[in-house]
Amino acid sequence: MTATRRRLRGAMLISATMAAALVVSAAPAQAHGASVPVVLSAGHVDVIEVEYEDGALELGVHDDTVDPGVHRHHSDVVFVVKSSAKTTVPADPAYAFLGSAGAPVWILPQVQNENLLWAGIATEELEDGVFEGDSVDLTVQQLISAPSSGKVAIYTENLFGLPTVLANSGDGLPDAVELPVGDHLHANWAFSKAGVYLLKVKASAVLAGTTTVVESDSVQLRFVVLP
Numbered sequence: 001m002t003a004t005r006r007r008l009r010g011a012m013l014i015s016a017t018m019a020a021a022l023v024v025s026a027a028p029a030q031a032h033g034a035s036v037p038v039v040l041s042a043g044h045v046d047v048i049e050v051e052y053e054d055g056a057l058e059l060g061v062h063d064d065t066v067d068p069g070v071h072r073h074h075s076d077v078v079f080v081v082k083s084s085a086k087t088t089v090p091a092d093p094a095y096a097f098l099g100s101a102g103a104p105v106w107i108l109p110q111v112q113n114e115n116l117l118w119a120g121i122a123t124e125e126l127e128d129g130v131f132e133g134d135s136v137d138l139t140v141q142q143l144i145s146a147p148s149s150g151k152v153a154i155y156t157e158n159l160f161g162l163p164t165v166l167a168n169s170g171d172g173l174p175d176a177v178e179l180p181v182g183d184h185l186h187a188n189w190a191f192s193k194a195g196v197y198l199l200k201v202k203a204s205a206v207l208a209g210t211t212t213v214v215e216s217d218s219v220q221l222r223f224v225v226l227p
Contacts, residue, residue: 037222038072040065041080042115046122047189047221050136050179050203057136057203057216062122074219081106081191081225085116097153097168098190106225108189110157119189126181132206139176140167140201141218147195152223156187163188194227 043065051058061072085108091101098105112118121138128134143152151170154177155163166187167175179185191197204215 037076037078038063039078039080040117041082042117044112044118044120045079046120046184047079047117048138048201048203049122049125050138050216051125052127052130052214055214057205057214059201059203059216059219074221077222079117079119079221079223081108081189081223082116083226085109085225086227094163097155097163097165097170099151099170099192103192106191106194110186110188118186121177121179121185121187123179123181123183123185128181129208131181132208132210134181135178136181136203136205137176138179138201138203139174140169140199141174142200143169143173144198144200144220146197147193150191150193150195150197152192152197152199153190154187155190156185189223191223191225194225197221197223197225199223 040063045065046062049060049062049071051060059074061074061077063070063072063077085106086104087107089095089098089101089103089105095101108117108119123136126136140154146152146169151168153168153170154166155168156166157163166177167173170192199221200218201221202216202218204213206213
């Protein structure tokens with residue numbers, strides 16, 4: 001084995017060991033299904049899929065990293081942000097919400113990169129006419145835990161590269177995002193430091209023609225950001 005291959009293999013083993021350790025630390029005391037969480041690190045996944053069944057909103061994960069795709073519970077899943085997602089905050093002042101220009105930031109991008117998770121938010125299962133305005137609100141309620149001074153931001157970019165911030169723990173939560181029904185949203189998920197993040201979210205809506213508010217249970221999204 002050449003020295004280059006030994007170094008590469010060693011780096012891969014270190015990364016795998018670190019990922020395993022972080023996943024164990026991120027795992028909840030109780031899981032919905034398997035005792036070992038499913039670790040997702042590349043491919044398309046709806047990190048939040050909103051459904052409405054039996055008069056209640058429900059949040060789940062739609063995993064398209066396998067064929068056919070499967071539905072999972074958030075308590076069974078860990079989302080991994082690979083080291084290759086690491087970049088730097090642009091000098092453009094419009095991106096100041098990510099931190100100081102040139103500072104490190106890890107981003108799961110809005111546009112697909114086959115080596116990283118392509119994290120979507122789906123309301124495709126929701127039908128027209130059920131909710132007022134044919135929309136639901138996704139509320140990012142709380143960053144339950146993060147590395148010291150770690151922040152999470154979710155934002156989109158238009159064709160001119162200008163960002164629209166959907167949620168940002170850096171200026172305080174909760175933040176609410178209005179989602180049209182029957183839609184599929186891809187955004188940038190940005191993390192300011194390596195480590196484990198637990199993000200608490202829920203969905204709510206008003207039933208059409210009423211003042212009745214329906215809400216999902218809160219769920220926790222678990223992200224492991226590798227250095």
